[in-house]
Structure formats: C-alpha cells, structure tokens
Amino acid sequence: MASAPENEKNASAPEKKTLTLKSMINNEEFVVDEHVALQSVTIKNMVDSDCAGDVIPVPTISGEILALVIEYCKNHANPSASEDDLKKADAGIVAKDIYTLIDLVLAANFLDIKGLLEVTSQKIADSIKDLPHQDVREIFGVENDYTPEEEAAVRAEHDWAFEGFP
Amino acid sequence: MFLRLPGIEALNYWLIEAPAKVTSKQRPGQLLSEGDDSRDITIKRLQAQLAEMAQIMIDNRLMKLLLGISESMAKHSSESYNGGYMSPETDKDTGGDQEVEENKETKMAKQISRKRRILAIGYMLSEHSLEAEEVVNNVDLLTEILLCLPAKSLLRLKSVSKHWLSLISDPQFAFNHTRRNPNSLISGLYVYYKPWVTNERRSISLNGDSKCPTLAFLHRFGEGMTDKLVSSCNGLFLCSNDRKMRYLACNLTTQKCTALPEPRSRSHRSRYHFGAYLAFDPSKSPHYKVVLVSYDDSYLVSPGTFYDIDIYPSKTASWKHMRLTAPPGVSYLRRVFWNGAIHWMSQENIHIRFDVDAENLMGTALPSIPRILSEKQIRYFGECGGDLLLIQTRMCHAMKFRILTMDKDCSRWNVKYWVNLKPVISGILGITSSFFSVLSVVNGANGKDLVLVLAVTGNFVLYNVDCKTLKALPELQPDESHEPGEMTKNLEAYEDVIIGYTAYLPKQLNVSVNLEEFWGVSYYFDENIGTLGFH
Known part of the structure; x- marks a missing residue:
C-alpha cells in the first residue's frame, strides 16, 4: 500500500x-x-520512487492482456473476497489458450505480481503436462540441440515416462 | 515531409488496431506518433485495410491471408506509406517534390511491399514463438513453469533440449519441486504375488491409464542386492538381499540407486522383530535416513530388553549404532514412518515411537478404548495424507470395520470412519462375505477422499470411503524385472500372501541429496502386509 x-x-x-x-x-x-x-x-516501485506520472506506460503488454492483469488485481484487492471466490475468479482469468497464457505470464513477470505469476505458470504447466515433448518444443520455439543418439539416450533413461507418447 | 507523418500515423494505427502482439523486436518506442497530422481519405482507407488485416490475423492466424492483405495494403499504402521506420533510406525520397515522389512511388512500391511483407511474415511466423521464446530464455520464468509440472512430465521434457535437461536435472530444482508439491498422490502399488511359489513382483496402477515403472533397473546391482523391497517412504524405497545385510536406496521415478555400506554393527543379524525402515520427509530435508530396528529380549546378555537401532543418515553416509531400553510389552512387527518417527505398538496397549532426528525412544500408554487387538487382527497400519491409520477386525471375514487415526501427540486413537463393505461388495462382486486384505490406503484424486486399495477374491478394487463407491482395477501387470511365471487367475487375497507392496507417486519429485546425485524419488512401500505372511 502506498503511504499517504x-x-x-x-x-x-x-x-x-x-x-x-x-x-x-x-x-x-x-x-x-x-x-x-x-x-x-x-x-x-515506480510510485514509491516518484517516477510515476499521470499515466504509467506499460511497454510490451497489449491492452487485452493488461485488462486481464487488472481484473486479477481488482479481485485480489477486494478485502471481502473469500479464498474460494478468488480461486474461481483466478481460474476464469487463466482459462485461455496457451499463447494468451504465455503473454499473461510475461506480463505478470514484468509487472512483478507474484500471485498472478503463480496461477498462470500453473495453468501453462497444466496445458503442457500431457503433451509430447516435441509439441512443447514447438510451442516454445526451442531448438532441438540433441543429436539423435543423445536424444535416444536421455529418453532411454526415463523410458517409463514415455509410455503412450511418440 | 507531408507524407512522412501520415505514414507513421498509419503504422501507429495499425498497432492500435492490432492487439495481435507487437513484439519487443519492433522497438515500440520508435512507433510512437510524433505529432498531429491531417487525415486524408487515403489514410482512412489505409487504416481500414490495416484494421481488417489485423482482424484477420487475429481471427485466423493465417499466413496466406496475411500475405494477400499485406500486398493489397502495400498497394494502397504505396501512395502515402513511407517506411520511416522500416526503410529509413526512403526518407530522402519523400523529402523531395510531390511529383517526383509520385514517379518514384511506383518503383518503390514493390520494394516497400517486399519489405513490409518480410516484416509481416516474420511477425506471423514467430508470433507465437517470440513471446514463448522470451519465456524460455528467461530462466527464472521457465523454472517457475517447470516447477508446476508433475514429475513424470518433467522426465519427458528432459528430451526437449540440453538446456531443459540441465534445468530439470539440477538437484536444487528437484528439491524446490519437492517442496512445492508436498502432497502427492500414490498412483501405483507393487505387490509380491504368491511369494512362496514364484516370488513374482506385480504392479497395480491406480490411475488405470498408465503402467507403473518397471523395476528392471535394479538388475544392474545383481540378484543378491535386490531380492526384496523392504521399505518405502515418500517416494524412496529400500531393497535388501535375503540376509538383510546390504541395502540399496532407490528412487523409482528417476530410477537411480545408491548402495549403502554394510552396517558395522552385527547386532541385528539374528534378532527378534527385526525391520529396516526409511525415514524421509522431503518437506523438511532433502536427506533420508535408513533405520534398522531389532528387539533384543535375551536376558542372558543383559537384564532387560533393548532395541538395537542402527541409523544411516544419507548426509553423513555412515552407520551409527545405539542400544535403547525398550518400553514394556512384546512389540508388534508392523512399523511405519510417520511424522518424523517410526511408530509401532505393543501388546500392552503401549504406543512406541522412535524419533529419528532426536534419536530417542518413547512409549505412551494408550487409553483402553479403543482397544488395540492382536497383531493378527490388524488389517492395516500405515500413513495416508498426513494421518496415521489403523484398521483392525476381530473376525477375519468381517466386512464392517472402523478406521482409526492417531492424535498428533500420539496419545490416543480416534474413530474417523465406520466402513461397511458388505452392500457395495455384494452389489458389484456378487459375494456377501469374503476375506479381503487392505493393500494400502491412499488419497483419492481430489486429494482428500480416503480410498482403500483392497484385494477381494482375486479382484483388486478401490473403495472410496467418503463417497462409498467401489471401482475395480485392471489385472496385475507382471513386473518386467521378474521372469513372468504362470499367471494365476484366481488370486485369493491375503492367504496367498501378498507380501509387500510399493507405490509410487509420480506427482511428486522427492529429492534426496547424498554422495550420488539422487533426486526425484517417488514411491512408497510397506512391508507390513508381508510380515503378516510370516505368522
């Protein structure tokens, strides 16, 4: 809370x-x-250090995402909201596709809102936990730097976890 | 000059209208409007085009459509568009006379269109991955997400890239993961099936959809080391050879093992009521302890009864021996690690616990009600969801029983549930009374419900005590690490002696740091059922 x-x-x-x-x-x-x-x-920090003007510019976050962030902050600023209500509201906010969630997690990280960062990270994890690693690679644009032999070796070490996966 | 400003304004408008993300690579700072301008009809048309394009981009995320639009847009924009941002060299041209400008415009149109298109295509191609890449390149953020994943997924995601492998394999990560996920659900059991005949290990998956990990990795330690699974605790399990002199601490999730040195003390060799137990609470420490307990009632040696206890803390990696005076009464064989101590009972209604950290032995006389029955009448003594549970029945065919829970201060047993299996068993299995054994008690999918894993006349069933529902489990899977013997269809529970089970908890990544990097343990084992078979 900002002091008077x-x-x-x-x-x-x-x-x-x-x-x-x-x-x-x-x-x-x-x-x-x-x-x-x-x-x-x-x-x-901006307000405390008196860096904030009338309008606080938020780079790299679209209005669509900023609206979600503000919705989250509003919910959590309400002292009369019960924990269950907040949980439901949070679930509603993060009920989005993976790309929106990625934008949201970046926004939460940039704005440093711990709770939002956690629920969004959890939701991203839930969305990718049952995906084959190849899909995860694609979603996050990660380059596969394994040689086929290396990849097979890493996989063989935990073969049981790959049951039913390509 | 006149043209320049509208160009930028148009670009800016495009940005306004396109919630489709402008990335940091586009340096938004340069896209700001620099001042007012007149909005002529061309600009308006262009704006409309841009808006439309943005809309389609958002709606469809289609490359081809975008290409078309980007071209048509470039055509329109060729009159007024100046790539002030994207092609600075054109600034010089626009600075010239209006007529000259118009002549050049057609030549430039293609060039600009191309540049614009490249930009737009690049933008579309990487629309998803630019942000996603930003997440992946931010180690803290990526770690935050990985910490939310279940262990089994993490093992798979080690294959994403070398960077991911190093993050997930880091012992500190594993420790943090364990602390983050303190309550994991047991999702499978291992049982010894007809051990007197075949000594087969079989597994039961409680999820139904996935198999338990094979124990084949134990083979590399040789037959002698891994004859028996003797104890499990919060994801680690302990194997021993038949003579119970050598121990192997294993992590079923990561399939990594550490061979413990042979205990120096020989006191437990020929002792009474011997047992080996794992003590591991990942929410408190990444280190585990192995505790050997034997009961010495040899009056010839000394005038009294003692427990000989050997402790092996993984932190110091060496055995420590101690001899402690036993509380009165013959103690039961079933012991369980719960709440930082190994607990067991004695015939005199005394609850005994050995605090593993304080290394002291405590006996507490319990109230006479509820009465603790003889060891043979105890159907289950174990830990579930932070509670120590006890199920006992006077009659071996009894289908009605109570589930008791122990007070945190170990002063009394309280009745938590009354269970009547009769209606649900007869309704589903068509039998009214049968011997059954309680293999395990686990938490249901919601993390709260109490679920009994029962073996009844050859069937494995899950009975949800809270919802009073019964669910049959598929047949046991032979564990690949053992030679599959003849599958006997009619598994008669209990009397055929299921001498032990382990369960693993893939939702949890337990970590135990010792000399060998040792993380991601997930398993649970209890010898209690096995000990019943030895009467």
Missing part, C-alpha cells in the same frame, strides 16, 4: 487515488484505483 505522503507528492494528478495504465502496444488506457495497481511491485 506519496500520494501528496503526486498531487499534480487530478485524482489522487487512481492511476492510469497505458498499454504502449495499442495505446489502450485503463484507469484503476491506486491500491489495485500497487499489487504490481513494478508499479509500486
């Missing part, structure tokens, strides 16, 4: 209690309550 004096410093802003987050990708702007936005450690 910090808010005073930002007194030039017309509304003390809100911050505007702007996606630098598509210039979408979101006005959010300060205590909601401060769940992001990155934003909190």
